[in-house]
Amino acid sequence: MTSPAPDPRLNRINLICLGVADVIRSREFYRDGLGFETPNNEAEPAVVFFNNRGTKLELFQREALAADINAADPPQLSDSTAAFNGITLAYNAKSEAEVDALFAKIESIGGSIAKAPERVFWGGYSGYFRDPDGYHWEVAYADTWQFDENDMLIIE
Numbered sequence: 001m002t003s004p005a006p007d008p009r010l011n012r013i014n015l016i017c018l019g020v021a022d023v024i025r026s027r028e029f030y031r032d033g034l035g036f037e038t039p040n041n042e043a044e045p046a047v048v049f050f051n052n053r054g055t056k057l058e059l060f061q062r063e064a065l066a067a068d069i070n071a072a073d074p075p076q077l078s079d080s081t082a083a084f085n086g087i088t089l090a091y092n093a094k095s096e097a098e099v100d101a102l103f104a105k106i107e108s109i110g111g112s113i114a115k116a117p118e119r120v121f122w123g124g125y126s127g128y129f130r131d132p133d134g135y136h137w138e139v140a141y142a143d144t145w146q147f148d149e150n151d152m153l154i155i156e
Contacts, residue, residue: 013055019065020060020132024045026048027059046061092140092147095141113128113130114130117139123142126139127140
């Protein structure tokens with residue numbers, strides 16, 4: 001009996017890797033500040049993986065990540081956390097109060113508010129914050145949203 005041919009479609013994201021300046025600082029931001037779960041307690045980790053429902057999040061030192069992409073000619077890095085890299089990550093909340101509660105703690109854990117939560121054009125409630133390395137996160141809520149058993153947003 002032969003195995004079926006591999007399916008060449010790429011229709012899922014298993015892991016999102018953020019290149020960060022300081023893995024320990026970022027682990028503290030995500031683990032201790034935002035409550036992301038990780039078994040990693042190493043004093044000086046090279047990489048940290050978070051066990052989220054659905055997609056996993058990884059922190060990897062950015063110069064090492066650039067070298068992993070191409071050691072001979074690594075991608076150009078910017079030291080500016082103010083530069084927008086054209087990508088956002090998102091957390092879909094289950095209430096406006098949850099959105100507000102997350103924003104109430106962002107600055108105290110090392111993040112910065114890029115846009116305070118407000119009613120938005122698509123009918124929801126949304127705001128943006130930046131993590132210590134400048135990655136933008138949207139935290140949003142809409143009363144029409146439904147979630148699956150893994151708390152992942154159902155999009156039909």
